[in-house]
Amino acid sequence: MATSKFPPRPIRQALSQGKILSGIGDDCAVLRIGRGRDLLVTTDFSLEGVHFRREWDKAESVGHRSLARGLSDIAAMGGEPIAAFLSLGLPEELSQRWVDRFFDGFVELADRFAVPLAGGDTAQSEDRIVSDVVVIGAVPRGKAILRSGARPGDRIYVTGQLGGAAARLTWLYSKGIGRKIRPPFPDPLPNPRINIGGVLRQKRVATAMIDISDGLSTDLAHICEESGVGAEIFAETVPRATPVGAGSEVDLAFALHGGDDYELLFTAAKTTPVPSVIDRTAVTAIGEITREKKILLVGADQSYKKFEARGWEHFRHFS
Amino acid sequence: MATSKFPPRPIRQALSQGKILSGIGDDCAVLRIGRGRDLLVTTDFSLEGVHFRREWDKAESVGHRSLARGLSDIAAMGGEPIAAFLSLGLPEELSQRWVDRFFDGFVELADRFAVPLAGGDTAQSEDRIVSDVVVIGAVPRGKAILRSGARPGDRIYVTGQLGGAAARLTWLYSKGIGRKIRPPFPDPLPNPRINIGGVLRQKRVATAMIDISDGLSTDLAHICEESGVGAEIFAETVPRATPVGAGSEVDLAFALHGGDDYELLFTAAKTTPVPSVIDRTAVTAIGEITREKKILLVGADQSYKKFEARGWEHFRHFS
Structure with a gap:
């Protein structure tokens, strides 16, 4: 049913129409991405x-x-976002206030990166909230940073700190499902690293890049698989989140395997200088790419063990 | 979680990778749409x-x-499809066979228009199948056929026949929900009018266009609203579907208000010759655009009545 009835008019008017030639109110959104640029498309479910x-x-x-x-x-492609599309299935009993606040969160982030909401779809869902977000972006032709460019000898880097989201979720699970809970620490909302990804592309720093959505161990495995290489990660160097109010860093396991942090994981040639801070965010070297296709975790005692991909699965179970 | 784990490898290998520079297996799909072309984006939910x-x-x-x-x-923009993205939420109890057959139907149609499946997302849903499909297309720069181009005096045309899908659904409802039913007539699968839309754009025939997804009365109202015009539809001229095995045409109400036929509704200047057949499909004149912003239905007896938009709602109720 295309983009016609969505979103509500107040949202429509609140949104800038930057590079959108014709958005909501026609069968398709019409976008112009400019000469010499490749198009990026990504789509992500958020299911209640x-x-x-x-x-x-x-x-x-x-x-x-x-x-x-x-x-x-x-960000993980070194791209610039151009437009977002939101498909939203809402149960009949859901309050308008919930929907309004959902939009507040969505639009606040969209505005931060000047990304217009260019369309989407709506439907009444049976009993669960269902959203699917598409983001369209662009990079200079042929310059997208792929997962497949890591080479033996490259250093491995990560932005920010890891494990905050997983620590919060684990705390929530420990309290049990179905109860309304407000944890004593704030929700660490991810800050997409668009600016950092852009710098890494423009300065030709990154040879391969991915965002950490499923956890360091899983997402590193994606880079290694696509690049046909292995890796060694020095456990002590992995930057761990310190949740506000918690007073101490999260357990190493959260930083190694926890998902939903949305930091960037990238590789750079050994000889490429990599700043330790980009866009006011720490950039930390945590290991290196190896020719042998094994992924190893090196402990403080120089012990080597297999760094198994134990990140969150796409198919998560809540029972 | 991007496009990485999807779809299953056999599907991956079965799909052509036409204009996709880098698809499944990275954070985003990378597409190149070529110089002098505008991008089209559309997204549609299909919820169980x-x-x-x-x-x-x-x-x-x-x-x-x-x-x-x-x-x-x-098709309704006069565009050419470039790539499709499929996000799929599947309940755990769903059989692999159902998923395989879903893909068979999806891929058969994708192949017909040489549209590669370039990415998507997967998740386990609670108990309902949830799919969201994004199609990316292109048109020559500035040539997309919008809903807003209809002018007073333009003739109104429709492709194919209308009402078949609504007649089938009404028959099914009459048997009650929850029972496994196979109607005595075949499922009239929609045939997207990509070729017809392309001809209408290339020959500069259509001044405005929309696809009939919500029903003629609703979709005509969209054209009139976006163009700031009214319309008169001659009821007797609206082409009605004859379901295979039914032996007679569907009731007029199905053709006027029934959705899901996915035929094209377009306008053309009075002086523009419009073929009565394009791509082996009938093209029928059914009315004209008026300056006065009313939408009227003209009966066989020359009676005029208000043609109310009674197409299916986005928020359909099944109780």
């Missing part, structure tokens, strides 16, 4: 009970995260 | 219980329709 829970997550956070995931994918 | 029912609809048909809706939106 799978990616979020109404009793734990504020509506604004759900809106923020549903868009952040797509923006983070654009 | 809302857009289809497992007890009525074959899995192949669900796969076919979920893509057909997006292709039809591209």
Whole structure:
């Protein structure tokens, strides 16, 4: 049913129409991406009970995260976001206030990166909130940073700190499902690293890049698989989140395997200088790419063990 | 979570990679649409219980329709489809066979228009099948056929015949929900009018165009609203479907208000010759655009009455 009835007019008017020639109000959105640029497309589900829970997550956070995931994918290609599309299935009993607050979170993040909401679809869902967000972006022709460019000897880097989202979720699970819970620490909303990805592309720093959505161990495995290489990660160097109010860093396991942090994981040639701070965010060397196709975790005692991909699965179970 | 784990490898290998520079296996798909072209983007939900029912609809048909809706939106802009993205949420109890057959229907239609499946997302849904399909297309720069181009005096045309899908659905409802039913007539799978839309654009025939997804009365109202005009439709001229095996045409109400036929509704200047057949499909004049912003239905007896938009709502109720 295309883009015609969506979103509500107040949202329509609130949104800039930057590079959108014709958006909401026709069968398709019409975009112009400019000469010499390749198009980037990414699509991410956010399903109630799978990616979020109404009793734990504020509506604004759900809106923020549903868009952040797509923006983070654009960042991981070194791209610039151009437009977002939101398909939303809402149960009849859901309050208008929840929907409004979802939009508040979505639009606040969209505005931060000047990304217009160019269309989408709506439907009444049976009993669960269902959203699917598409983000369209662009990079200079042939310049997208792929997962497949890592070479033996490259250094491995990560932005920011890891494990904050997983630590929060684990705390919530420990309290049990179905109860309305507000944790004593704030929800660490992901900040898509669009600016950092752009710098890494422009300065030709990154040889391969991915965003950490499924966890360091899983996403590193994607880079290694696509590049046909292995890796060694020095466990002690992996930057761990310190949740506000928690007073100490999260357990190493959260940083190694926890998903939903949306930091960037990238590789750079050994000889390429990599700043330790980009866009006011720490950039930390955590290991190196090897020729042998094994992924190893090196402990403080120089012990080597297999670094198994134990990131969150796409098919998560909540029972 | 981007496009990385999807679709299953056999599907991956079965799909051509035409204009996709880098698809499944990275954070984003990278597409190149060529110089002097505008980009088209459309996104359509297909939710179990809302857009289809497992007890009525074959899995192949669900796969076919979920893509057909997006292709039809591209057709309605006069565009060429470039790539499709499929996000799929599947309940755990769903059989692999259902999923395989869904893909059969999806891929058969994609292949017909040489549209590669370039990415998507997967998740386990709670208990309902959820799909969201994005189709990316292109048109020569500035040549997209919008809904807003209809002018007073333009003739109104429709492709094919209308009402078949609504007649089938009404028959199914009459038998009650929840029972496994196979109607005595075949499922009229929509055939996206990509070729016709392309001809109408190339020959500069259409001044405005939309696809009939919500029903003639609703979709005509969209053209009139966006163009700032009214319309008169001659009821007797509206081409009605004759379901295979039914022996007679569907009731007029189905043709006037029934959705899901995915035929094209377009306008053309009075002086523009419009072929009565394009791509082996009938093209029928059914009325004209008026300056006065009313939409009227003219009966065989020359009676005029208000042609109210009674097409299917986005928020359909099944109780």
